[in-house]
Amino acid sequence: MDFLKNYAEFVEQEIKNLELPSSPIDLYDPLKYFLAIGGKRIRPILTLMSGELFGLKKEDVINGALAIEFLHNFSLIHDDIMDKAPLRRGFETVHEKWNQDVAILAGDVLMIKAYQCLAKQQGDLKKLMDAFNQSAIEICEGQQFDMEFETKESVSISEYIEMIRLKTSVLLGCALKLGAIAADASKVDSDLIYNFGVNIGISFQIQDDILDLYGNPATFGKQIGGDVLANKKTILFLLALENANEEQKESLLNLQKELNPDRKIQLAKELFDSIDVRGKAVELKNKYSILANQNLQKIQVETCKKQNLIQLSDYLLVRKD
Amino acid sequence: MDFLKNYAEFVEQEIKNLELPSSPIDLYDPLKYFLAIGGKRIRPILTLMSGELFGLKKEDVINGALAIEFLHNFSLIHDDIMDKAPLRRGFETVHEKWNQDVAILAGDVLMIKAYQCLAKQQGDLKKLMDAFNQSAIEICEGQQFDMEFETKESVSISEYIEMIRLKTSVLLGCALKLGAIAADASKVDSDLIYNFGVNIGISFQIQDDILDLYGNPATFGKQIGGDVLANKKTILFLLALENANEEQKESLLNLQKELNPDRKIQLAKELFDSIDVRGKAVELKNKYSILANQNLQKIQVETCKKQNLIQLSDYLLVRKD
Numbered sequence: 331m332d333f334l335k336n337y338a339e340f341v342e343q344e345i346k347n348l349e350l351p352s353s354p355i356d357l358y359d360p361l362k363y364f365l366a367i368g369g370k371r372i373r374p375i376l377t378l379m380s381g382e383l384f385g386l387k388k389e390d391v392i393n394g395a396l397a398i399e400f401l402h403n404f405s406l407i408h409d410d411i412m413d414k415a416p417l418r419r420g421f422e423t424v425h426e427k428w429n430q431d432v433a434i435l436a437g438d439v440l441m442i443k444a445y446q447c448l449a450k451q452q453g454d455l456k457k458l459m460d461a462f463n464q465s466a467i468e469i470c471e472g473q474q475f476d477m478e479f480e481t482k483e484s485v486s487i488s489e490y491i492e493m494i495r496l497k498t499s500v501l502l503g504c505a506l507k508l509g510a511i512a513a514d515a516s517k518v519d520s521d522l523i524y525n526f527g528v529n530i531g532i533s534f535q536i537q538d539d540i541l542d543l544y545g546n547p548a549t550f551g552k553q554i555g556g557d558v559l560a561n562k563k564t565i566l567f568l569l570a571l572e573n574a575n576e577e578q579k580e581s582l583l584n585l586q587k588e589l590n591p592d593r594k595i596q597l598a599k600e601l602f603d604s605i606d607v608r609g610k611a612v613e614l615k616n617k618y619s620i621l622a623n624q625n626l627q628k629i630q631v632e633t634c635k636k637q638n639l640i641q642l643s644d645y646l647l648v649r650k651d
Numbered sequence: 652m653d654f655l656k657n658y659a660e661f662v663e664q665e666i667k668n669l670e671l672p673s674s675p676i677d678l679y680d681p682l683k684y685f686l687a688i689g690g691k692r693i694r695p696i697l698t699l700m701s702g703e704l705f706g707l708k709k710e711d712v713i714n715g716a717l718a719i720e721f722l723h724n725f726s727l728i729h730d731d732i733m734d735k736a737p738l739r740r741g742f743e744t745v746h747e748k749w750n751q752d753v754a755i756l757a758g759d760v761l762m763i764k765a766y767q768c769l770a771k772q773q774g775d776l777k778k779l780m781d782a783f784n785q786s787a788i789e790i791c792e793g794q795q796f797d798m799e800f801e802t803k804e805s806v807s808i809s810e811y812i813e814m815i816r817l818k819t820s821v822l823l824g825c826a827l828k829l830g831a832i833a834a835d836a837s838k839v840d841s842d843l844i845y846n847f848g849v850n851i852g853i854s855f856q857i858q859d860d861i862l863d864l865y866g867n868p869a870t871f872g873k874q875i876g877g878d879v880l881a882n883k884k885t886i887l888f889l890l891a892l893e894n895a896n897e898e899q900k901e902s903l904l905n906l907q908k909e910l911n912p913d914r915k916i917q918l919a920k921e922l923f924d925s926i927d928v929r930g931k932a933v934e935l936k937n938k939y940s941i942l943a944n945q946n947l948q949k950i951q952v953e954t955c956k957k958q959n960l961i962q963l964s965d966y967l968l969v970r971k972d
Contacts, residue, residue, distance in 0.1 A: 354795040408759060412752040431733040431798065434755060435791055438729060438762070442787045445766060449780040459770040459780075466763045470756055474675040477752065 333641055337375040337388070341399065342368070344392050360424045360436040361443075364403055367421045372646070373505045374399040379638050380509025380523055383631055393451040394508035397462065400444035402501060405469050407437040412477065441466075453512035461511060461524075465504035472497025485563050487572060491532060499531025522625045526639070529622035534646050536615040539564040543599060544608055555595035561586050565614065570607045578605060619647050654962055658696040658709070662720065663689070665713050681745045681757040682764075685724055688742045693967070694826045695720040700959045701830025701844055704952055714772040715829035718783065721765035723822060726790050728758040733798065762787075774833035782832060782845075786825035793818025806884050808893060812853060820852025843946045847960070850943035855967050857936040860885040864920060865929055876916035882907050886935065891928045899926060940968050 345365055350358050374395035381391030409415075410423040411433050417423060425433035448462055449455065475493040479485050503524040510520040541550055542557040543566060557564045570582055581601050588594040602608060622643060626636060666686055671679050695716035702712030730736075731744040732754050738744060746754035769783055770776065796814040800806050824845040831841040862871055863878040864887060878885045891903055902922050909915040923929065943964060947957060 351792075354792055354799060356799065357792060357795040408755055411755060434729055434732060435795055437759075439788060439791045441759070441762060442784055442791070445780065446784045446788075449777055449784065455776045455780070456770055459766065459776070463763055463767045463770065467760060467767075470760045470763070471675055471678060474678040474756055478675060478677065 333638065334370075334375060334645070337378055338371050340378070340388055340392075341371045341374045341395060344396060345399070348396075356428060356432050357435060357439060360407075360428055360432055361440055363427070364407060364418075364424055364436070364440075367419050369419055371399065372642075373402050373501060375642070376502060376505040376527060376639075377509045379642065380506040381512055382509075383523070383629070383635055383639065384510055384513030384515040384519070386509070386513045390452060391509050391512045393447045394453075394458065394512055395505075397444045397447040397451065398501070398505045398508060400440050400447060401462070401466055401469070404437045404441040404444060405473070407433055407440065409473055412473070448508075451508070451512055453514060457511045458508060461504055461507045461520075465500045468496040468500045472500075479563055485568060487565070487568050490563065490565060490568055494535040495528060495532055498535055499528045502531040503527035516630070519629050519631075522629045526622050526625040526629075526643075529618045529625065530643050530646060533615050533618035533622060536565050536611060536618065537647060539566055540608065540611050540615065542566070543595070543602065555591075555598070558585075558595055558598045559591055565611050566602060566607050569610045569614075570602055570605050573605050573607070573610065615647075619643075654959065655691075655696060655966070658699055659692050661699070661709055661713075662692045662695045662716060665717060666720070669717075677749060677753050678756055678760060681728075681749055681753055682761055684748070685728060685739075685745055685757070685761075688740050690740055692720065693963075694723050694822060696963070697823060697826040697848060697960075698830045700963065701827040702833055703830075704844070704950070704956055704960065705831055705834030705836040705840070707830070707834045711773060712830050712833045714768045715774075715779065715833055716826075718765045718768040718772065719822070719826045719829060721761050721768060722783070722787055722790075725758045725762040725765060726794070728754055728761065730794055733794070772829070772833055774835060778832045779829060782825055782828045786821045789817045789821045793821075800884055806889060808886070808889050811884065811886060811889055815856040816849060816853055819856055820849045823852040824848035837951070840950050840952075843950045847943050847946040847950075847964075850939045850946065851964050851967060854936050854939035854943060857886050857932060857939065858968060860887055861929065861932050861936065863887070864916070864923065876912075876919070879906075879916055879919045880912055886932050887923060887928050890931045890935075891923055891926050894926050894928070894931065936968075940964075 348365075350362055352358060377391050377395035377398055378388045381394070382388065406418060407424050410418055411425045411430055415423050416426050423433070424436055428436075444462075448458055451458055472493055472495070475489075476497055479490070479493060504527070506527040507520050507524040510523050515523075539557065542552070542564060543555055545554060547554050553559075557566075567582075571579065574582055578601060581597075585594065585597055585601065588597060623640075626639060626643075629636070669686075671683055673679060698712050698716035698719055699709045702715075703709065727739060728745050731739055732746045732751055736744050737747050744754070745757055749757075766783075769779055772779055793814055793816070796810075797818055800811070800814060825848070827848040828841050828845040831844050836844075860878065863873070863885060864876055866875060868875050874880075878887075888903075892900065895903055899922060902918075906915065906918055906922065909918060947960060947964075950957070
């Protein structure tokens with residue numbers, strides 16, 4: 331994580347340097363608050379690294395990087411309303427700390443701020459806009475699919491993969507693509523680095539689902555089994571359902587009604603183990619990691635310059651579980 | 652209104668021609684619904700007329716026009732949530748017909764669609780973006796000020812004018828400015844037509860406040876006295892407060908507590924008449940109409956080409972009251 335420090339500090343400093351107005355106070359205070367509670371700034375770092383890969387300096391792509399970070403934070407503020415989430419990164423969400431109207435409007439302004447940053451980014455603005463707009467729309471589509479899946483009776487593995495591709499993965503691809511466009515990289519290389527990011531995103535999300543049940547409680551950061559308790563249709567549940575025999579299928583559906591939380595998690599583990607769900611999920615995760623690496627390898631830049639991105643992808647995907 | 656028909660039909664047709672995806676259904680159905688219930692399409696028509704003024708054809712500025720219309724509709728969908736409005740243009744609002752989450756997300760996507768249109772507009776994209784972003788942010792600021800004014804004890808006339816400038820007027824200015832930028836008009840002319848629009852917007856909003864109490868019930872389209880009944884701080888109320896003597900001030904504050912609606916409206920009229928609020932409001936309205944016309948006159952284009960815009964501004968501002 332040490333190799334990320336310089337990048338993260340650079341992004342952090344640029345966010346601090348933003349001169350946001352003081353009034354209307356209930357519009358800009360929530361923005362400042364939400365941007366300050368941060369996160370790891372992985373997405374803007376991807377833009378910086380991609381810009382460097384194609385020959386630019388960090389400073390040359392910071393506006394694109396901020397645009398991506400703001401787009402991400404806009405979607406979090408609005409998603410938190412829809413998900414009725416009380417906390418984000420351990421802090422109160424905007425709609426909790428202020429109210430829902432404030433959160434809607436703060437998200438809206440942050441989105442427009444994202445476009446203001448994008449407009450300042452060097453490079454072909456039309457191409458930057460096209461990449462950015464497509465991903466922004468897909469993020470909304472992904473969020474909608476995610477909400478629909480909650481009440482939908484059956485969701486296929488491929489529908490689920492498509493949902494996480496839209497909801498979380500295209501943003502990683504877009505972050506990288508902006509760096510490539512800013513550097514005037516070829517269309518082929520821009521698409522390769524985009525696909526590198528999207529596949530990392532899918533792989534990461536599958537891993538996140540795996541860690542929900544099989545993660546190390548000391549390092550995972552969320553409650554182990556939280557998805558199981560919430561009856562979420564994660565990749566584990568969907569793989570279990572797809573590979574279950576009739577008896578196992580019945581147990582899976584009965585599991586949803588179990589009220590004792592410890593017992594519910596224990597039963598889920600036993601059932602998933604009997605279907606080797608973890609192995610199947612890891613296999614799927616690896617499929618997308620490999621796809622990601624294949625795309626990175628094909629980019630027409632010396633391998634040594636790719637080290638930062640390889641290290642970042644390892645950091646994201648080779649978590650201890 | 653006949654001279655608007657061609658323009659409105661052109662905009663309507665272009666909106667119908669949009670190929671919006673069918674899925675996710677709860678994301679795109681609300682969008683299609685809201686865009687179909689229409690309105691008079693004044694804002695995109697302003698962009699078309701401005702483009703023509705500076706030598707372009709309607710077709711050359713349609714993307715900028717749609718961007719403005721989408722920005723406007725995005726802000727309506729989100730404002731309706733915040734205002735808990737059940738109806739818009741006589742139809743159910745999106746959060747009423749679907750639910751609030753759907754309305755948040757539909758608004759978000761519409762906003763991104765606005766930027767997609769903008770990116771397709773001919774002309775200097777950086778300049779188009781700068782104008783568009785500034786107005787988009789100001790609209791959010793205006794909405795926030797408007798909400799804050801509801802609970803704020805005292806609001807000055809100049810604060811009120813600034814709020815309506817941000818919330819509704821800059822969008823008219825921006826609509827016109829996009830047409831000018833698309834046509835590569837001079838900076839001076841772009842600013843003049845922007846100021847023409849902003850001043851029309853302020854004048855129109857003041858007129859709207861006047862019509863609330865003094866409009867013709869047969870043609871106004873809203874309930875006469877609605878603002879009075881809701882204790883809204885309109886320009887009439889603020890002018891009354893500013894010009895009232897101690898006794899009238901007390902009557903004004905007592906008026907807020909009156910429960911009988913007919914009596915409340917009657918009392919407001921009597922009180923406002925005794926302070927000549929209507930005359931003062933019309934004077935203020937005229938001040939901004941005159942400013943608008945002065946800006947239009949200064950634009951370096953033959954006067955005959957300005958006829959459409961003059962006619963449109965008359966249509967907006969010379970309503971029978």
